Amino acid sequence: MRVTRRLRILLAAVGLLLLCGGAAVAAGRFDSEQALRNFLFGPKLVRAEIVVRDAQGLHDYRIDRGRVLRVRADAILLRERDGTTVSVPLAPRVRVRVDGAVVALSSVVRGMVATTVRDGESPATQLLARER
Numbered sequence: 259m260r261v262t263r264r265l266r267i268l269l270a271a272v273g274l275l276l277l278c279g280g281a282a283v284a285a286g287r288f289d290s291e292q293a294l295r296n297f298l299f300g301p302k303l304v305r306a307e308i309v310v311r312d313a314q315g316l317h318d319y320r321i322d323r324g325r326v327l328r329v330r331a332d333a334i335l336l337r338e339r340d341g342t343t344v345s346v347p348l349a350p351r352v353r354v355r356v357d358g359a360v361v362a363l364s365s366v367v368r369g370m371v372a373t374t375v376r377d378g379e380s381p382a383t384q385l386l387a388r389e390r
Contacts, residue, residue: 299321302339303321303323303339303373304323304324304338304339304340304342305320305321305322305323305338305342305344306319306320306321307319307320307321308321317377317378318377318378319375319376319377319378320375320376320377320378321373321374321375322336322338322344322346322373322374323336323338323339323371323372323373323374324336324337324338324339324342324344324371324372325337325369325370325371325372326366326367326368326369326370326371326372326387327343327368328368329363329364329366329367329368330348331348331363332347332348332350332381333345333346333347333348334346334348334366334372334374334382334385336372336374346374346376346381346382347376347380347381347382348363348374348381348382348385349380349381349382349383350381351383352381352382352383352384352385353383353384353385354366354385354387355384355385355386355387356370356387356388356389357387357388357389363385365387366385366387370387370388370389371387371388372385372386372387372388373385373386373387374386
């Protein structure tokens, strides 16, 4: 089926309006840093990669969140919200918190929701978990 030039222009204009309208809605959604933080790191988070530059150079932080399937001394297995299963290596001195309290790694059990933070391909240095 042949698409006329006028129809192509109309479709392009509609697409542009939808794109701009979506951007306007998204921009209005984040009227504060807290709103942006809540959106990006709230309960809908699956995984994130954040690049930060400080005095030591660039850091490529990787954040994974999901249901705990298995915990070992050197790794945690998570099922993320999109169904992906990921094994995150853990640093020997990983800092573990469950519901805000500092605990031993053995306190993290199957079924909890956990978030790990690591710098690039390094093992996770932080593990934050909460009860089901």
